Amino acid sequence: MIIRILLLCGIAATGWLIFLRRNKLPIHIMIVFVGLGAGAAAVVSPGLADRAAKLVGVGRGADLIEYITIVVVMFVLMHYYTKFVELQSQVTHLTRELAILRGELDEKNKP
């Protein structure tokens, strides 16, 4: 029982934080809330996850949740890795322009 309360509190806190920091399209927020809602339903009624697992051909609800979690984590990792590479490229571009500007100013101000 205690674990259910803790998990529901965690899901609620996550939902609240996402709601406060929302800067994406409404559809993105909706998808996240549907995911959180499904998670809350699985916590309140574990039988739901078992039934869903049987529907898609997985033995146990816990296994289904684990598989979904792995796929979601992989997706999030790839998403942020792509963002990271993009940011690196932007930092290089800015560093380059700054170096060239400063160099040109130095050359102009040469005695």
Added chain:
Amino acid sequence: MSAADRSGTWVVIAAFNEAKVIRDVVASVTRDGWPTVVVDDGSRDATQAEAKLGGAVALRHTINRGQGAALQTGITYALRHGARYIVTFDADGQHDAADIPLLIDALADHDIALGSRFLGKVEGASARRMAMLRTATKVSNKMSGMKLTDSHCGLRAFRATAAPKLTITQDRMAHASELLRKIRTSGMRVTEVPVTIRYTEHSMSKGQGGIQAVRIMFDYFFRA
């Protein structure tokens, strides 16, 4: 080669913590009349100041971005200042400025001229390093589909008109492999020119080890 020709050829040097040697390296190039731009890649020593004393335009990356990024910064600067030919030259004293006219001459009927130590001369290298370089060339040829005698010589020259097709996006060491891939896919005319490489204690201390090789492969396949 006339002074006017030399003014249209920019030598680009990427340098990181090279204060000990950069002034002499730059002076060996500027003494022959080649306009030179050094990009200090966020060094913790006086590399930029020393490069200026050698007679180069010295740019500085506020933060370290890697050799590929520094080279591209120098190339961009040179292009914006009217370069017709661009030569990339190492900062650690391995290269000989006397080879620059040979590379530029080769551009008369080619878009890119790559230096080759195996067609030219190597001084001071251990047998182990030579074997490592030959292996790297074989692997690189397999990857790029080219048939070069030396795939990773930093002494190379290309026409300004070829530069847009050779833009370096690999910030770190994988830029050498990236360039070969771009040369291959662009269909530009490429040739190899015999050059002299002199290994010193200093340049050997800056060489790439096995762990670096793994990192280069990672960058090449998974970044940009």
